[in-house]
Amino acid sequence: MIFYIWFRASRLYWILLPFSWLYGLTTAFIRYSYQFNWLKVHRFPTKIVVVGNLTVGGNGKTPVVLWLVDKLQKKGYRVGVVARGYGGKAKRYPLLLNASTTSDQCGDEPLLIWRRTGVPIAVAPKRVEAVKALLQTYPLDVIITDDGLQHYALGRDIEWIVVDGDRRFGNGWWLPAGPMRERTWRLETVQAIITNGNNNIQFNEVSMTFTIGNAINILNGEQRALTSLKLIVAMAGISYPPRFFSILRKEGITPLREVTFKDHQVYRQCMLDELVSPEEQLLMTEKDAVKCFDFARINWWYLPINVQIPLDVEKKLLKPILQAIKDSSLLSLKSKY
Structure with missing residues (x-):
């Protein structure tokens, strides 16, 4: 509305x-x-x-x-990134991301950036504190x-x-x-x-403009051309889900179903299990995927989006x-x- x-x-x-x-x-x-x-x-x-x-x-x-x-x-x-960490609820801030940090702690977007780039990232509601934490730890x-x-x-x-x-x-x-x-x-x-x-x-x-890479399996990291996936159910929990679905259609993909969630949605395995049968492939955004690595199924995939x-x-x-x-x-x- x-x-x-x-x-x-x-x-x-x-x-x-x-x-x-x-x-x-x-x-x-x-x-x-x-x-x-x-x-x-x-x-x-x-x-x-x-x-x-x-x-x-x-x-x-x-x-x-x-x-x-x-x-x-x-x-x-030497590049660092700071963010508010919207949706994350860490016990204390500023929070420096590492291999054990979850999206529940730092939010989905900072974790996406960290997993993709590996650069030092700090999150805090007050970004000044995040910058201080980075500079105290890393030469940037x-x-x-x-x-x-x-x-x-x-x-x-x-x-x-x-x-x-x-x-x-x-x-x-x-x-x-x-x-x-x-x-x-x-x-x-x-x-x-x-x-x-x-x-x-x-x-x-x-x-x-946006360009896409191969679809990546969340469970094992396998990469496949998007067009090789069959029986796709597409989902997006981002600010503007229609953009993701539009990208798929431009690539010649017509999903069986398009499922939307609210931005920064917290996922549980049972929620997503209900979306697809074992024969179908669940395709989501990279932002959604960073919240699903701990409980992914073999038929769950995500699509990296790049800027050109x-x-x-x-x-x-x-x-x-x-x-x-x-x-x-x-x-x-x-x-x-």
Whole structure:
């Protein structure tokens, strides 16, 4: 119902407008409190890159973080990641991820990034504490924060906003009448606007697309071409499940059934056993899969999603980050002499 109000030109949002005005006033007061130094902004010698969005979830932000980590690692830089760890309930924060960390502790997205990249990752509701924990433990050249555009207590050097090219900003209102955390004026203050898909691209935005790899068996790690799987039941517990199902259809896959769960859904083996027979294949997102490794069945698979950005755009995006890291290294070197 709420997504209908936000993205389907429904006038029901009028009912929620008073709450949206309150949300907007509150967030503006918080933002100005940091801007005028009424509240402290914490800055670090290591460069901070924020990959965030203006709307609630489902824009492709985490795949962009994965892409950026990969590009910086390949250039030889030491990369760390911080996140809030939404959905996780650790006994204490900040939490540094390791091989024994579960999604129940850190949330699904940080665990996905850690399993895919192996970079140092810390989660905490206060991202400043997560950055401190990383820098106390690892020598890093740059730290990427997955989300946190509105977490103004953390100083940052580069900001990227990821936009859903299909849904854009819905009705344009703050939560809860609309999907906006901040209004679109914020687009003018960031270093890059990356739009998911080739639709509705504005002149100051760059486009990214999704590519898929082989389907990977959750139980044993076997890889198969997606088209080789038969009798597929697709499931997705993400912010915007239709995107996953759309990707499958574009690859020529017509699932027997499409099953949706709420974002950050906690799974149990019995829940998913009910979705498929032994002859059918359960295909899910990588974000869902990180919560299922401890109890997976042999007919459960996940599909990794990667970001593709043209080479000329890639160079344009990375240039300010690489320059910031270089400047930081030179400053650090001078301070030793």
